[in-house]
Amino acid sequence: MKKRILFVVLGVVILVGALAAVKALQIRAMIGQGKKFVPPPETVTTAAARSESWETALTAVGSLAAVQGVTVAAELTGKVAEIAFEPGGKAKKGDVLIRQDTSSEEAQLPGAVAQVKLTKTIVDRDEKMLEEQIISQAAYDTSVANHEQAKAQADNIRATIGKKTIRAPFNGRIGIRQVNLGQILREGDPIVTLQSLDPIYVNFTLPQQELARLRSGLPVRVTSDALPGGPSIDGRITAVNPLVDAETRNIQLQATVANRAEKLRPGMFVNVAVGLPARQKVLAIPATAVLYAPYGDSVFVVDDDKKGKGGKVLRQQFVRLGDKRGDFVAVTHGLKEGENIVSTGVFKLRNGQAVVVDNRLAPKFQNAPRPENN
Numbered sequence: 001m002k003k004r005i006l007f008v009v010l011g012v013v014i015l016v017g018a019l020a021a022v023k024a025l026q027i028r029a030m031i032g033q034g035k036k037f038v039p040p041p042e043t044v045t046t047a048a049a050r051s052e053s054w055e056t057a058l059t060a061v062g063s064l065a066a067v068q069g070v071t072v073a074a075e076l077t078g079k080v081a082e083i084a085f086e087p088g089g090k091a092k093k094g095d096v097l098i099r100q101d102t103s104s105e106e107a108q109l110p111g112a113v114a115q116v117k118l119t120k121t122i123v124d125r126d127e128k129m130l131e132e133q134i135i136s137q138a139a140y141d142t143s144v145a146n147h148e149q150a151k152a153q154a155d156n157i158r159a160t161i162g163k164k165t166i167r168a169p170f171n172g173r174i175g176i177r178q179v180n181l182g183q184i185l186r187e188g189d190p191i192v193t194l195q196s197l198d199p200i201y202v203n204f205t206l207p208q209q210e211l212a213r214l215r216s217g218l219p220v221r222v223t224s225d226a227l228p229g230g231p232s233i234d235g236r237i238t239a240v241n242p243l244v245d246a247e248t249r250n251i252q253l254q255a256t257v258a259n260r261a262e263k264l265r266p267g268m269f270v271n272v273a274v275g276l277p278a279r280q281k282v283l284a285i286p287a288t289a290v291l292y293a294p295y296g297d298s299v300f301v302v303d304d305d306k307k308g309k310g311g312k313v314l315r316q317q318f319v320r321l322g323d324k325r326g327d328f329v330a331v332t333h334g335l336k337e338g339e340n341i342v343s344t345g346v347f348k349l350r351n352g353q354a355v356v357v358d359n360r361l362a363p364k365f366q367n368a369p370r371p372e373n374n
Contacts, residue, residue: 040354041311041312041353041354041355041356042348042349042353042354042355042356043355043356043357043358044300044302044342044343044344044345044349044355044356044357044358045342045343045344045345045357045358045359045361045362045363046302046340046341046342046343046357046359046362047285047286047289047340047341047343047362047365048338048339048340048341049283049284049285049331049335049336049337049338049339049340049341050283050284050337050338051281051282051283051284051337052281052282052283052284052328053279053280053281053282054279054280054281054282054284054323054325054330055275055276055279056275056276056277056278056279056280057221057273057274057275057276058206058210058213058214058273058274058276059271059272059273059274060204060205060206060271060272060274061204061269061270061271061272062202062203062204062222062255062269062270062271062272063202063203063204063267063268063269063270064200064201064202064203064264064265064266064267064268064269064270065200065201065202065203065266065267066172066195066196066197066200066201066266067196067199067200067201067256068170068172068195068196069172069193069194069195069196069266070169070193070194071190071191071192071193071194072097072166072168072169072190072191072192072193072194073188073189073190073191074100074166074185074186074187074188074189074191075163075164075166075187076100076160076163076164076187077184077185077186077187078100078101078102078164078184078185079100079101079182079183079184079185080098080099080100080101080179080180080181080182080183080184080185081099081100081101081102081181082098082099082181083097083098083177083179083180083181084096084097084098084099085097085098085174085177085192086174087174087175087176087177087192088173088174088175088176089173089174090171090172090173090174091168091171091172091173091174091194092168092171093167093168093169093170093171094167094168095167095168096165096166096167097166097167097168097174097191097192098166098179098191099164099165099166100164100165100166100185101164102160102161102164102165105157105160105161105164106161108157109154109157109158109161112150112153112154112157113154115150115153115154116147116150116151116154118150119143119146119147119149119150119151120147122143122146122147123140123143123144123147126139126140126143127140166191168194169194170194170196171196172194172195172196172197173194173195173196173197173262174192174193174194175192175193175194175195176192176193177191177192178190178191178192179191179192195265195266197259197262197264197265197266198258198259198260198262199235199256199257199258199259200256200257200259200264200266201238201254201255201256202220202222202235202254202255202256202257202270202272203252203253203254204252204253204255204272205245205248205250205251205252205253206250206251206253206274207249207250207251208244208249208250208251210251211244211251213276214237214240214251214253214274215237215240216236216237216238216239216240217236217237218236218237218274218275218276219234219235219236219274219275220234220235220236220237220255220257220272220273220274220275221233221234221272221273221275222234222235222255222257222264222270222271222272222273223270223271223273224264224268224269224270224271226263226264226265226268227263233257233258233259233264234257234258235255235256235257235258236255236256237253237254237255237274238254238255238256239253239254240253240254241253241254253274255272282322282323282330282331282332283330283331283332283335283336283337284325284328284329284330284331285299285328285329285331285335285341285343286327286328286329286343286344286365287324287327287328287329288327288343288344288346288363289341289342289343289344289346290319290321290329290346291316291346291347291349296318297318297319297320297321298316298317298318298319299316299317299319299334299335299341299342299346300314300315300316300317300341300342300346300349300351301314301315301316301317301335301339301340301341302314302315302340302341302342302355302357303315305354311354311355311356312354312355312356312357313352313353313354313355314342314349314350314351314352314353314354314355315351315352316350316351317334317335317341318334319331319333319334319335320332320333320334325367326365326366326367327365327366327367328365328367340357342355343362343363343365344362344363
């Protein structure tokens, strides 16, 4: 009985050892195959680092302001008798916006005019009597003073009627109505906003160290999210503030740009680029070719495989980047002109990887791209 149990245990041990040996041989064979495995080359698109001359520009965030903008308000107390404008419409200089009730002044005006005529007649009569020395000089002076006072009273009534007929002070776009018919307006009560939109001002600031390069007349390029996919708007600097902000050490500038379509409105923020006369020579590559990382940005240079069968391999090259223009970014250090680099999909690549170049599906990179929003 004991011998039979011993044989069974011995058989089990031999079986386990045989299975372990077979498994070890299989694992060793898999490891050998893994060492001999060569991954297939990755298909990539490439672009050459090229030398370009870029416009030197200073960028800032600006705010739009109307060349002329005002909230039209009542000058005198009175009841609104007529509203002569449509909210959101256009107004020309001198157009009537509202009329206040002037019935009281219009009733007083004929009497004042009659008084002017009467005092004028008295002055003419006293002038002849003075020449004949029938009246004194003092009496004549009193007649003249009464006439001037009557004229002033009539002019005051006319001025009151004019002030209660509120007109547009300049050409512009009318805002939202803030009054109603029959409403009693007090002095200074708002009626409607009026904004001149074409052209329009762009106010922005730049650091004081840039002051030596700034002057009136420099071109500016304005872009905004209010113009999705549309072209930028060009203008020029029209004013440089002589005072530097003591807190921020920034200089305030004002540019004037055309706004014929009136898509830009006062109060909006815009991106401003001031073009400087000097141009800079840069080495430009597509921005999608850069592998951004906290420890340093890099690109993959496509080199000939001198150790293999004459294919292409990647060499990871760390670079230092400069300004950006559209789809391109400038390289200030790390690359040479003419070197071919991988232009897309760099996040999935590694140093020394074999690649195959196929530029049939390579995107078109532009300095001023206009992406479609459809």
